[in-house]
Amino acid sequence: MKKKTIAIDMDGVLADVESQIIDHYNKAYGTNLTKEGIQGLSEEEAFKERELLFEILNKDNFFRTLPVMPDAVESVRELQKNFEIFIVSAATEFPISLAEKVAWLGEHFPFIKWENIVLCGSKRIINTDYLIDDHCKNLDYCMGKPIMFTAFHNINQTHHLRVNNWKEAVAVLNETL
Structure with missing residues (x-):
């Protein structure tokens, strides 16, 4: 299956x-x-x-030194048991970020295979069952089910299923199994 x-x-x-x-x-x-x-x-x-x-x-090491969101590593590992995970970032807007993001993922999420990392411009081409993102500009075009991850700029948006943290995201996605 x-x-x-x-x-x-x-x-x-x-x-x-x-x-x-x-x-x-x-x-x-x-x-x-x-x-x-x-x-x-x-x-x-x-x-x-x-x-x-x-x-x-566009500063060197800006993206390479980002802190990891609480519970993100453990949650993605948990989700990987039942889902195929793709990391998708609209990275081409900041070309210096491309290598930094790959290195960051290698450090913090080494269990994500290189072929499951998609660095792109527009996410409109992404065709997965679910998309977890903090920007409506990406979620609005989601071909599957959009899940909005809470961020300062989307607090007032209400037209997508919202999760406030990684524990909520895992709970929502595990309910779909």
């Missing part, structure tokens, strides 16, 4: 990009943004200095 498939986004789902951006942004711009303070804001509202944000996202 063929396993169902799950595509999992990296930034904001497996990797805590919010904390990393806030830390770099505060240091570079002299602000004191917090995760709590940007809840419900769009990325443009939270990080008003767009040029600075793009500089940060």
Whole structure:
């Protein structure tokens, strides 16, 4: 019997990009943004200095040093027992991130085979049974069942099934078996 498939986004789902951006942004711009303070804001509202944000996202080692989301490693291992897992990241927007993301996955998720890592531009081509992502721009085009992973910028979005953390994601997906 063929396993169902799950595509999992990296930034904001497996990797805590919010904390990393806030830390770099505060240091570079002299602000004191917090995760709590940007809840419900769009990325443009939270990080008003767009040029600075793009500089940060294009810095060497930015993506390589992202913290892992709580329970992500254990949860993906658990899901791998019953699902085929693909890691899918719209990485080509920041070309420097390509090698860094592969190295990050190798360090934190070495049990994910290289052929199950998809670094792309648009996720509209991804055809899996489920997509876990924090951006509606990806979930809205999901060919399978979209699952929105909570992030500051999607708190006010309600048109997709939401999970707030990895334990909830595992519970929701295990219910589908």
